[in-house]
Amino acid sequence: MPSDLAHLTERQQKWFASVKASLETRTGKTLDQWVAIAKTCPHDKPNARRDWLKAEHGLLQNSAMFVLHEAFPEADDAGALRDALWRDPEARETLESVRKFSESLGPIVVGQRKSFTAFSRDVQFAAMRPVKGKGALLGLKLDPALSPRLIAPVRAESWSERLTATILLPDAAAFDDEAQDLFRQASLNG
Template identity: 55%
Template sequence: MAAESGLTERQQKWFASVQASLERDTGKTIDEWVAIARTCPETKPKARQKWLKEHHGLGVNRASYVLSQAFPSEDRWDQPEALRAKLWTDPASTAILEAVERAASALDGVVVGQRKGFTVFSRNVAFAALRPLKGGKAALGLALTPDADPRLSGPKNDGWSERLKARLELSSSTEVDEGLRELLRRAWEGS
């Protein structure tokens, strides 16, 4: 089931716990929270999230869940094929994705998940993520430290998990070589 949803078993349990604990901890049903969220004067997701926290005491995860129910998006995490098609439009970047995907999927128990801005590779937790860059390139984030390899640098504002502390810009699918497969394996081992 995890492979179908793009979420690991651990991630599925976490999402379920956020949903289940909302009513228990707040005393309000999801329908009541949706009604509250729809009264928010803000129009942007981050501003709505902040409003729910400041005015109603909801943390980021619960606010995100409430907002996903109140304002469903076309770009939904549970529709990975649509997210992938929308994100990976450049053939050269897509070739890099496919090469990284083959390398990561050769490791045991890997779940490939699609998010709005990147593709994530997890075992128990995320160990790598890839997002397209202009010009047919891609940025790879790894759950390693930048000093693990001379090709790696520190993270930029990529939007993926804070666990991914090393970054590598890829210009071609041919850069997914034995050395990169070894970096993926090392990041996978820690996940």
């Protein structure tokens, strides 16, 4: 299980525990043995490593990702991922505005992925990514008909398909009372 559980929801923590508990039964190898195998991988990119474990060793997707997380925890450094993604100071300020607001809504887990920042309770209800030269895109688990500011996603996003509405935030000021209310409503769906 990941050593830093603060960025995981309770549901995610239970999932990691179940994968870990069943790994040896399903594969015949302990987690330590899988970690040793993963470290012999000739690739250095996470997706190539995952594909290698699947193709060469028969691991399924979730098991492969779990093993890689344990073998290469530095690849999941949330701070480094956030800094790499949110380089633009204005977009970063918008992210921080949303993150600070999320703290006022009770227990919300803010998780960092390579291409977006996720907001979850039991499940993900919002996510954000920077948009070059345009600010940040906030995806929400809401019906786009709720507000004229919401639009259905115009392209497939790497975040959860449950997020069915987006709002473009050109700067932190755009995360105004209405946008905050939409975020709050989405948080009730997570």
